[in-house]
Amino acid sequence: MTSDISRRRIIQTIGAAAAWGSGLAGTATVLAGDTRPEKPKRVLRIAHLSDIHIQPERNAAKGLTACLHHVQGHKDRPDMILTGGDLVMDSLGADEARTRAQWDLFRSVMRAECSLAVEHCLGNHDVWGLDRKASRTTGNEPLYGKKWAMEVLGLERPYRAFSRAGWRFIVLDSTFPKGSGYIGRLDETQFEWLQDELARTDAKTPVLVVSHIPILAAAAFLDGNREESGDWQVPAAWMHIDLRRIKDLFARHPNVKVCLSGHLHLVDRVDYCGVTYLCDGAVCAAWWNGPYQECEPGYALVDLYADGTFERQYVTFGWKPAKV
Numbered sequence: 001m002t003s004d005i006s007r008r009r010i011i012q013t014i015g016a017a018a019a020w021g022s023g024l025a026g027t028a029t030v031l032a033g034d035t036r037p038e039k040p041k042r043v044l045r046i047a048h049l050s051d052i053h054i055q056p057e058r059n060a061a062k063g064l065t066a067c068l069h070h071v072q073g074h075k076d077r078p079d080m081i082l083t084g085g086d087l088v089m090d091s092l093g094a095d096e097a098r099t100r101a102q103w104d105l106f107r108s109v110m111r112a113e114c115s116l117a118v119e120h121c122l123g124n125h126d127v128w129g130l131d132r133k134a135s136r137t138t139g140n141e142p143l144y145g146k147k148w149a150m151e152v153l154g155l156e157r158p159y160r161a162f163s164r165a166g167w168r169f170i171v172l173d174s175t176f177p178k179g180s181g182y183i184g185r186l187d188e189t190q191f192e193w194l195q196d197e198l199a200r201t202d203a204k205t206p207v208l209v210v211s212h213i214p215i216l217a218a219a220a221f222l223d224g225n226r227e228e229s230g231d232w233q234v235p236a237a238w239m240h241i242d243l244r245r246i247k248d249l250f251a252r253h254p255n256v257k258v259c260l261s262g263h264l265h266l267v268d269r270v271d272y273c274g275v276t277y278l279c280d281g282a283v284c285a286a287w288w289n290g291p292y293q294e295c296e297p298g299y300a301l302v303d304l305y306a307d308g309t310f311e312r313q314y315v316t317f318g319w320k321p322a323k324v
């Protein structure tokens, strides 16, 4: 039996002989068995803007404008923007007029201040009327639920996939309505779609997943002071309750490289079973009232490379809250 090591030696010897024969010995010729990494090629730079929470108050429109100018002002400018959900302050418990005011504001700032391509992801606060009492909805309105946001953003479905620069992007819809609120999970139809989507994707194509609610996050332990109860409790509304089956699905597809999220307004990174889960803070931090815990108003710059690797940096844009 030829062991891997001896086989590698044989190949190295052949490689060395070939190099001698071609007169290239001593140059940069890479011999078989040489594992020196070559610098990967960056194929895409994304700005991930999560949790904008635009509203007529607290100078939020000016804050989003400042953020968009910052994103587009980089010398090494991002190729596109991915939003991470919670585009508006709240429509879950807002009436029709208030919801319209927030979406109108979001649309007008984006139209006026953003010249980059944008792909959107929905958050829980973008779902209109789930709290029927507070929003005075019946559930029969034509724009009830996710339809209003989908109409504004021009989306046919709240989840989807697309390709860019050799990567496959999967945008999930984390908000699973429950009672007058929600939890983080995929319904059966969406989970089956995700399974099919990953099965259809070439195993060599790196995959980036975006969800509003984190699939897995360390920061879920720090949002609120739940430990004061004497036990760690992470609500299903803070982190995907179907984490286990999603994690198992990703394990069958090693080309799933990175999952981006928001929702917690905190920044973290968890590497688990070959997948990196990044929670990317919040553009509005503490809902336009300054930093939220350690998280300043900001966004993530994510560089994607041809070999399936990536880099993330959290970028602040110096926003100071309005003095009210």
Ligand SMILES: [Zn+2]
Pocket (backbone or CB within 6 Å): 051, 053, 086, 263, 264, 265
């Ligand atoms: Zn949020």
